[in-house]
Amino acid sequence: MPNLLKMIGKRIVQSCITILLVTLFVFFLIQLVPGNPVANYLGASATPEQIEYYTHLYGYDRPVIVQYLSWIGGLFRGTMGQSISYQSEIADILLPRLMVTLSMVVPAFIIGTVTGVLLGIVSALNRGKWLDSVISFFANIGVSMPMFWLGMMGMLVLGLRLHWLPTSGYVPMERDFGQWLSHMIMPILVMSLGVNAGFLRLTRSSMLEVIRQDYVTTARAKGVPKNAIIMKHQLRNSLIPIVTVMGSRLGTMVGSTVLIENLFVIPGLGSVMMNGISSRDFMLVANGVLVISIFVALCNLMVDILYGIIDPRTR
Amino acid sequence: MKKISRRNFLKAAGLAMAAVGLTACGSSSSSSTAASAGGAASAAPTSGPKMGGTLRFAYGSPIATPGYTPRASGNAAVFYLNLAYDNLFTYDVDGNRVPRLATEWVFDEAEPSITWTLREGVQFADGEPFNAEAVKANIEEYQANNRTEVANIASCEVIDDTHIKMVLAQVNSSTLESVGFFVYYMSPKAIANPSSLDAGTCGTGPFQLSEFENNAYAIYTRNDNYWEEGKPYLDSVEITVISEPTTMSTAFQAGEYDIISVGDMSPMIKQELTGAGIYIEERNTNGVGIETVGLIPNSAIDSPWADARVRRAMCYAIDMDAINAAFMMGTAQLTDQWAVPGAVTYNDELTHFTYNPERAKELLAEAGYADGFDTKINAISSLSDMMTAIGNMLTEVGIRCQINQVDAATQNQLMLEGTWEGLMPHYATVSPDLGLYMGRHLDANGAYYAPGIQHPEKEMELLEAIRGCVDETEKHELEKELQAAIYDAETGSCLFGRPLFINSASSFKYDYVIDDFSRMSFSASWDLSGCWLNL
Numbered sequence: 001m002p003n004l005l006k007m008i009g010k011r012i013v014q015s016c017i018t019i020l021l022v023t024l025f026v027f028f029l030i031q032l033v034p035g036n037p038v039a040n041y042l043g044a045s046a047t048p049e050q051i052e053y054y055t056h057l058y059g060y061d062r063p064v065i066v067q068y069l070s071w072i073g074g075l076f077r078g079t080m081g082q083s084i085s086y087q088s089e090i091a092d093i094l095l096p097r098l099m100v101t102l103s104m105v106v107p108a109f110i111i112g113t114v115t116g117v118l119l120g121i122v123s124a125l126n127r128g129k130w131l132d133s134v135i136s137f138f139a140n141i142g143v144s145m146p147m148f149w150l151g152m153m154g155m156l157v158l159g160l161r162l163h164w165l166p167t168s169g170y171v172p173m174e175r176d177f178g179q180w181l182s183h184m185i186m187p188i189l190v191m192s193l194g195v196n197a198g199f200l201r202l203t204r205s206s207m208l209e210v211i212r213q214d215y216v217t218t219a220r221a222k223g224v225p226k227n228a229i230i231m232k233h234q235l236r237n238s239l240i241p242i243v244t245v246m247g248s249r250l251g252t253m254v255g256s257t258v259l260i261e262n263l264f265v266i267p268g269l270g271s272v273m274m275n276g277i278s279s280r281d282f283m284l285v286a287n288g289v290l291v292i293s294i295f296v297a298l299c300n301l302m303v304d305i306l307y308g309i310i311d312p313r314t315r
Numbered sequence: 316m317k318k319i320s321r322r323n324f325l326k327a328a329g330l331a332m333a334a335v336g337l338t339a340c341g342s343s344s345s346s347s348t349a350a351s352a353g354g355a356a357s358a359a360p361t362s363g364p365k366m367g368g369t370l371r372f373a374y375g376s377p378i379a380t381p382g383y384t385p386r387a388s389g390n391a392a393v394f395y396l397n398l399a400y401d402n403l404f405t406y407d408v409d410g411n412r413v414p415r416l417a418t419e420w421v422f423d424e425a426e427p428s429i430t431w432t433l434r435e436g437v438q439f440a441d442g443e444p445f446n447a448e449a450v451k452a453n454i455e456e457y458q459a460n461n462r463t464e465v466a467n468i469a470s471c472e473v474i475d476d477t478h479i480k481m482v483l484a485q486v487n488s489s490t491l492e493s494v495g496f497f498v499y500y501m502s503p504k505a506i507a508n509p510s511s512l513d514a515g516t517c518g519t520g521p522f523q524l525s526e527f528e529n530n531a532y533a534i535y536t537r538n539d540n541y542w543e544e545g546k547p548y549l550d551s552v553e554i555t556v557i558s559e560p561t562t563m564s565t566a567f568q569a570g571e572y573d574i575i576s577v578g579d580m581s582p583m584i585k586q587e588l589t590g591a592g593i594y595i596e597e598r599n600t601n602g603v604g605i606e607t608v609g610l611i612p613n614s615a616i617d618s619p620w621a622d623a624r625v626r627r628a629m630c631y632a633i634d635m636d637a638i639n640a641a642f643m644m645g646t647a648q649l650t651d652q653w654a655v656p657g658a659v660t661y662n663d664e665l666t667h668f669t670y671n672p673e674r675a676k677e678l679l680a681e682a683g684y685a686d687g688f689d690t691k692i693n694a695i696s697s698l699s700d701m702m703t704a705i706g707n708m709l710t711e712v713g714i715r716c717q718i719n720q721v722d723a724a725t726q727n728q729l730m731l732e733g734t735w736e737g738l739m740p741h742y743a744t745v746s747p748d749l750g751l752y753m754g755r756h757l758d759a760n761g762a763y764y765a766p767g768i769q770h771p772e773k774e775m776e777l778l779e780a781i782r783g784c785v786d787e788t789e790k791h792e793l794e795k796e797l798q799a800a801i802y803d804a805e806t807g808s809c810l811f812g813r814p815l816f817i818n819s820a821s822s823f824k825y826d827y828v829i830d831d832f833s834r835m836s837f838s839a840s841w842d843l844s845g846c847w848l849n850l
Contacts, residue, residue, distance in 0.1 A: 035724030039731045039762075041379075043389040046762045051731070053461045086529045087379040087386060088513065093529065155562070160569045167566045169555060170531065265557050265566075267531030275530060280724040 004308050011304050015297035022293045027068050027286050035280035041084045058084050058283075071286065080287045085279040090287045093272060098291055101268035103173065104260070105253045108188045112195025113246060119196070120203025121235065127208060135200065142197025151190045151263045158186060168265040187264045191257070195249065202245060206238035213237070240311055247303030251296035364847040369551045370828065373563045373575040377530040377556045382512030384499040385460035390604055390744065390839040394576075397840050398535045398552060399440075400499035400518035403431060403450075406836040410601035410659070410747065416445060416500060416519065420491070424785045427486040429494065433477045437542040439502035440516070440523045445542075447479035452503040454481070454494070464493035487782045488790060489751035496837075521547035521844040530556055541844070548847040560584050567594075567823065573848070574824035574831065579817070580697065582644040588823045597822040597833045602658035603746050604838035607650060609814040610692070610705065611741035613767045615733060619688045621769070625714075626809035627668075628678035629738075632712040633705055633813055634670040642701045647816040652802040653745050653753050655817060659791050660747045662798040666805045668813065675712040687713025691737035693721050693729060698740055701815075733766025741811055742818075749794045750782040756811070768810050774800050 038054045039046065055061050059070065074081055080090035123135040159167030165186050171179035210216060211234060219229050258270030269288065276284035376391035387396055397405075403417035419432040437445035451471040458465050467490045472480040483490055505517035516524040519542060522535035535552045555572070557563040560581040567575045568591070577585050588594050599605060612620035612629065619625045630651075639647045651668050654661040679685060690709075694702035699720050706716030716737070721729070729735040741764065744752045756764040757778055777797040784790040801807050802814075822833035822841075827849045833841040 033724075034728050035722070036728050036731060039727045040724055041388070042762075046388070047461075047463045047466075048760060048762050049466075050461045050463065051762060085379060088529060096528075152561070155565050160565050163569065166571060167569045168557070168562050169566065169571065172528075262559050263562055265531075265555065265559070265562060267528055271530070278723055 004305070007308060008301070008305060011301050015301060019290065019293050019297060023072070023286065023290055024068070026289045027071065027282075028064065030282050030285055031064050033280065037084050037280040037282060040279045040281075054084070058082060071283065075290075081283045083276070083281055083284040085275060085281040085284065090284055093284070094269065094287055094291050097267060097269045097272045098254075098295075100170070100266060101254055101257055101261070101270065104184060104187055104191065104266060104268065105250070105257060107184075108191035109195055109250050109253060111188065112192035113199050115192075116196040116199025117203045117242065120200045121207060121230070123200065123204045124207035124211070125230070132204075136204070139197045139200045139204075142193050143201065145193075147190055147194055148259050148263060150193065151187070151260060154186045154190060155263075168263070170264075170266045183264075184266075187260050187266060191253070191260055195253070198249070199242065199245075202242055203238065206241050207234055210234045210238045236310065240307070243303055243306050243310060247299045247306075248296075251292075251299040254295050255292045364548045364829070364845070365849065366548050366847070367550050368548075368848040368850065369553055370549050370574065370831070370843065370846060370848065371553045371555070371572045373555050373557045373566060373572040375556070375558055375560070375563070375576060375578065378533070379529060380512075381524055381527060381533055382501075382505075382514065382516045383509055384501055384518075385457045385462055387499075390606070390837075393604075393837060393840040395533060395554065396499045397520060398522045398843060399516035399520040399524055399538075400501070401520055402497070402499055403495040405496065405840075405842070406601065406603050408601060408835045410603050412495070417495070420495065422488070422491055422785050424486055427483040428480050429483070429491060430474070430478065430480045433479065434542070435477055437519050438540045439505075439519055440538050440540055441502050441504055442540060443502045443504050444476075445500065445519050446476040447473040448476075449500060449503050450479050452506055453498060453500045456501070456506050457498055462498075464497045468494065485783075486785070487750070488785050489748050489754070489782055492748050492751055522549075522552055525551070532556065543844055546844045548845065549843065552843060564588065573828050574822055574833065576820050576822055578820045579643065579647055582642075582646045585646060585821060586644055593826075594823045595826050595828075597824065597831075597835070599819060599834040599838035601836070602655035602661075603836065604840070605655050605745050606818050606838075607653075607741075607743050607745050607814045608698070608816055608818045609741035609743065609812055610702075610738050611764060611768070611812040612738050613733070613735050614769045614810065615767050616736070618736075619682070619684055619690070620737070622682045623808050624678045624682040625684060626812060627804065627807065628675040628682070628712065629709060629714060630668045630804065630809060630813040631671045631675035631678065632709050632714065633815075634708060635813075635815060636670070638701060638704060639816065641704060643816065648819075649816050650745070650814050652798045652814060653743065653749060653811070654747065654798065655745060658745075658747055660749055660794040660798065662795040662802075664795075665799040665803040665807070668802075668804045672708075672712050679713055684713065687715055689715045689717070691719045692716050693719045693726065693735050693737065693739040695721060695723050695726050695740070702740075730763045730767070733764065733768070735767060738812065741814075743811070743814075745814075745817075747791075747794070749797055750778065750790075753797070754778055754782065764811075769808070771808055771810075774808060774810065 038051050038058070038060060042050055042054065059067060071081055080094070083090050083093055086093050119135050123132045126132045155167045158165045166183050169183050171183055173180040216229060216233055219233055254269065256270065257268055258274045260266070261268045261271040273285065273288045276288060374394060378387060378392050378395045380386040381395045384396060384400060401416045403415060404412045405415050407413045416434050416437060417431045418434050421430045423430065433445065433447060433450065439445060443449070451473055454465050454468055454471050458468070467484050467487050468481045469484045470482045472482065474480060481494065500518060501512065502517040505511050511517070514527045521538055521541045523538045524533060525536045526534040533554045537547050537550055541547060560577065561584065563575050564584045564587065566572055577588065589596060612626050614620050614626065635649050639645055639649060650656055652662060679687065692702045692706050699718060703718055706718055709716050726739065729739060743756065746752050755761050757774060758765060759770045774797065777793060777800060781790060781793045781797065784793055799807065801810055819838055824831065829847050829849050831841050831843055831846045836842065
């Protein structure tokens, strides 16, 4: 246990350094991108006086290093700064949007992972049989089919033709849970299909790798029941690469939902980031990257902990 | 009588059942279409307005500040603003000014000043009275935010509760439109506490904001203090921001929205909705608030584009009918000047540009570029295919174009700084008041495009004359003169290059939506005070 705590402590320190470096790189690199946030906000009818006024108001006329230090100082005081494109405190924009994204990503991830791992096990245990072929066939389709296209088909078939589900839109959970659920089923399913296919293939190959190991043969020779071999020896050992991928997959899912959010009109983090980039809202983008990098760091930390539990050699 | 065998009987029965089944499927599908069309067949209202209901509107443009109006900029904001707020006047379908919060106005050229007579008995949503003091407070708030609309007002003098005089710094006829249409009046109490307007509204409009998620949705509910007796009829209005046109159209056809906004740059969607035959299209016809997309050369830097003959050669080399057919499915309305054909400032007497590559080559030769020259077209991705086609047309006459793809923010910066090389898209609001709208780009101090174009004496004098002219008829004559000075195919300075097409939008709605007046007065607005649902 002390080894595990030591490892967690070490990982937290490493994550903090990584996040600080990410903020530094993002903040300075984004300044190199051409485009003026004030001009984007004010539109084609703006006057030079208005542009000057808002440039000063939002502090864009200060040196970049001063802007960066002011931002980091603000984070320690509990403020992320003001978004020019949203005309609002950035924490008030990003955190509710992160919750919306998580309410879509987490169920999709859980559904996709659980079904993917289970089907992967079934496929591996039936290697070469018709069931394996059928599962692999659908897994290959799931991996190769773009989420955007899948979403469009879902909208047209389940929404427009059959009227089983709303085609798009978002209703906050606190306003009407049933409506929230009916609006989220399609995006969650679409996202989970991509996850499912990936984990299915990974679990299958990982299980097949373990099946060939000597300790599995030994366990069989000792007369250990089949289910016990699967659960205790095969699955536990094949989970190591799966857990590694789970962490990074969950992290990247949060930062890559923009297509699904745009398609299904879900006001999540991805669409905010996209708007921030297109309107050159530097502060919004920098804070968005910060939130995503913290989330990815947390996911990696959880993976490291799980890794330590599954495989004590890594502590 | 012929005997029917058991096998034949079963065959016939099976066919009959299949036919019934197919008919049932067919009727079920048509009934679902009718349902999704909101009973399209029951179109014409047979009785008076019905109270209640929610109008669901899908719109591509978000608003950052729906409550604090001095920070709401751009035409796209007007759809939100005129739900909760009123202006002093608006426009009717013919483009004439009609009273809103002001019942009369007098422009005094001698002083110069505008005196407004305000409507009596109007209250803001918080119960505060709308009066001259409220107008003064709003003008001062707009001035504190450096809004150009009120820049020409030197002072406001409250005469009494219902009369206010705005003394102008100089005679500028555009000030009337700026102050009368583009200032949306907030409650003085709310102005004193602007944070109350971060996610709320406090105006005199028929609805007030009750729920708001930036870039996602805005829900407005009826204002019980609304000044028009018995109105509004609707309980609420929901605006959902949908940036993906296909998603919007699909949701509309599934009956999830009652009315949507479709841009001209989505011709396939427009054609699909029009072709369905069950939706009503609404489109602005008076030219107020209409935008065009053009191709503007940088004439300010030392290059072939500094010569007006080269700019005119470019205009002759572009076949806009072919471009319209290829990229807009022939649906775009075309223009060749700073106005919609038919508008009061459209000059039909000037020499129009036609597709004439030979004339283009002649003009290039006259300017000393008989062998042509190399240039760039800076274009965003949504226009890059069209610009590539135009580039090929220009190359045909010797203007060899290289397409430089930029993103929207970079494009904004280029037009702001005037540093684009060669050509770039020109986005212009072509409303009739040229002093106001063309002035934003033509004026040497204009923020956009102005640093990248020449400012010839003749055009600048005409611009000043238009701004100083109060008489409408005389003003329109001067405006037509300015159109000719710039857009005449043989003598024009061609400062803004070639207007390509009118980039407006249409509203598509189900026919149970009555009296929404979408896009009728101003291209990006509606009046829902008398709107009702005939369901």
